[in-house]
Amino acid sequence: MPSFKCKNIGMDCPFETSAPTEAELEQKIADHARSVHNIKTLDKDMWMKIKKTIK
Ligand SMILES: [Zn+2]
16 A cells, blocks of 8 residues: 655655555645645645655
8 A cells, every 4th residue: 555654755744644546645645735734736846756755
């Protein structure tokens, strides 16, 4: 199951999440970025960084 930890992209944040598919995981990450970090849209560079840390 793919998982993501916010601290792996250099954020001082304890958030971690996982989902059955990478698409669902990306949705959860986008929701988290918007609600907690006030990032309305994640740009391409940010996604590249995020995807490198997805296990
Ligand atoms: Zn976070």
